[in-house]
Amino acid sequence: MSATPHTMIPKPDELDLVFYRAVVSAGKLCIQRCNACGAWTHPARYYCPKCSSADFAFAPASGRATVYSYTVSHVSMEPSWQPFLPYVTIVAELEEGPRLVATSRDIGPERIALGMPIRIVSETKSPDFAIFWAERSEEQKP
Numbered sequence: 001m002s003a004t005p006h007t008m009i010p011k012p013d014e015l016d017l018v019f020y021r022a023v024v025s026a027g028k029l030c031i032q033r034c035n036a037c038g039a040w041t042h043p044a045r046y047y048c049p050k051c052s053s054a055d056f057a058f059a060p061a062s063g064r065a066t067v068y069s070y071t072v073s074h075v076s077m078e079p080s081w082q083p084f085l086p087y088v089t090i091v092a093e094l095e096e097g098p099r100l101v102a103t104s105r106d107i108g109p110e111r112i113a114l115g116m117p118i119r120i121v122s123e124t125k126s127p128d129f130a131i132f133w134a135e136r137s138e139e140q141k142p
């Protein structure tokens with residue numbers, strides 16, 4: 001598929017900025033992990049939702065996920081997204097537990113299905129932001 005056209009790059013702040021910088025630094029999806037109890041959390045929070053600890057780090061995630069929910073966009077007001085129409089935006093349930101929103105360029109509306117195994121990859125867009133793509137998993141049957 002062709003490269004993503006130039007588009008507006010969000011400028012995250014506070015804990016979101018820490019999250020995106022961890023992803024950019026690792027060059028792959030990283031998720032917040034509690035150093036006290038090991039719980040994975042996304043979106044990032046200042047205190048663990050399981051044990052309330054403020055001791056956390058961002059650790060590389062497997063990228064393995066399944067489709068929890070999705071929507072199909074047939075119209076976009078953003079010119080850089082129009083070449084991809086219709087495209088699928090997915091709520092991915094990560095193997096580690098948390099859910100994350102990703103868009104797909106290679107899974108069309110005719111192929112998407114709930115529970116489908118997918119792989120989440122990051123694409124660095126700036127030193128402070130990355131976008132997440134959902135790709136067909138090698139574990140999928142053809």
Ligand SMILES: [Zn+2]
Nearest residue numbers: 034037048051
């Ligand atoms: Zn915890």
